[in-house]
Amino acid sequence: IPMTNYENYRAEKISFYLEGIRDGTRTFPPSLQIALTDRCFNHCIMCDHWKREEKAVLDFDLLLKFLNQVLRGSYLQSVCYSGGDPMAYRDLDKIMKWHCDKDVPFGIITAAYVPQFAANMELLKQAQWIRVSLDAYDEEVYREVRGGVKAADVMKSICEMKANDCNVELGITLTKR
Numbered sequence: 001i002p003m004t005n006y007e008n009y010r011a012e013k014i015s016f017y018l019e020g021i022r023d024g025t026r027t028f029p030p031s032l033q034i035a036l037t038d039r040c041f042n043h044c045i046m047c048d049h050w051k052r053e054e055k056a057v058l059d060f061d062l063l064l065k066f067l068n069q070v071l072r073g074s075y076l077q078s079v080c081y082s083g084g085d086p087m088a089y090r091d092l093d094k095i096m097k098w099h100c101d102k103d104v105p106f107g108i109i110t111a112a113y114v115p116q117f118a119a120n121m122e123l124l125k126q127a128q129w130i131r132v133s134l135d136a137y138d139e140e141v142y143r144e145v146r147g148g149v150k151a152a153d154v155m156k157s158i159c160e161m162k163a164n165d166c167n168v169e170l171g172i173t174l175t176k177r
Helices: 005-023 060-073 092-102 139-145 151-163
Strands: 031-035 078-082 106-110 129-133 168-171
Touching (some): 078 092, 092 106, 151 168
Parallel strands (some): 129 168
């Protein structure tokens, strides 16, 4: 079975990393997953970020300092942002701009609701991927499983991202519901 471009990319990335560990030239992972905030627009039954009384929010200056150190000291190849929901992180545009300026690929894991203030679509479309957990589009089921935002608003955000050439990928979180 021929591999897709993505599978070739992943295989080369993993091979490069393993060779670096073997020959001692790499001690840091090529990819990071960073939770930006506990803030979220939903109240998902499978998650507890929204229940936390004190919402953790990663300090932008500290994150930038860390990313610059990692970039200098290793071969950082990508960063995945999660949360809560990265769309609820007030400095998301600044983070995406850093990635564009430094040519470091990034991706986002989100529930897909993108309020007007949340993200600049020109920067968002630079994400390698935007992985969206979309378990339902029926309002009643969505409200029961995800809560918070309306399914129609999520679908509107997905359509807007797609209209702006964002690489939206859909996934499902399985629950008892």
